[in-house]
Amino acid sequence: MALEWEQVIVDSADPVALGRWWAAALGWVVVHDAADEYEIRPEQDRTRGLLFVPVTEGKSVKNRLHLDFRPDDQRAEVARLLSLGARHADVGQGEQSWVTLADPEGNEFCVLGARQSP
Incomplete structure (x- = not known):
């Protein structure tokens, strides 16, 4: 059985804004742009990206x-x-x-x- 890491999910108050920030920070491309999912990757067809999704609660402690x-x-x-x-x-x-x-x-x-x- 093979297991391949595809992406990291990032909970966010504003997925679009945070996804755009990370795309600029990393120089990555946007592969999915919607209010409920904003996905960026190093290249269009390359996995191991970041997927930003909305959550209602704010961040309260250090990330695990x-x-x-x-x-x-x-x-x-x-x-x-x-x-x-x-x-x-x-x-x-x-x-x-x-x-x-x-x-x-x-x-x-x-x-x-x-x-x-x-």
Whole structure:
């Protein structure tokens, strides 16, 4: 039996707005644009995307699952994401080599530093 990861579902107060933000942040394409489902992927026919769906309750605690990203230039990428509307987030991480940010609805994600050579 094979199991293939297709997408991550993101609960959202405004799926369209949050989906558009993540599409801009990641440089991904929109593959489904509706008020109740907004889906983005790296490319039109490539899976492992993000699907934004509406929920009525707001976010109240730290996410139990979050995304990590490893850019070529951490400092430049953090600045770019902040300019798009991300904000710094403190989830008790202390001083680390990564930067924890939150998207416009408060979902945490991390921007990692350079990969260490083995």
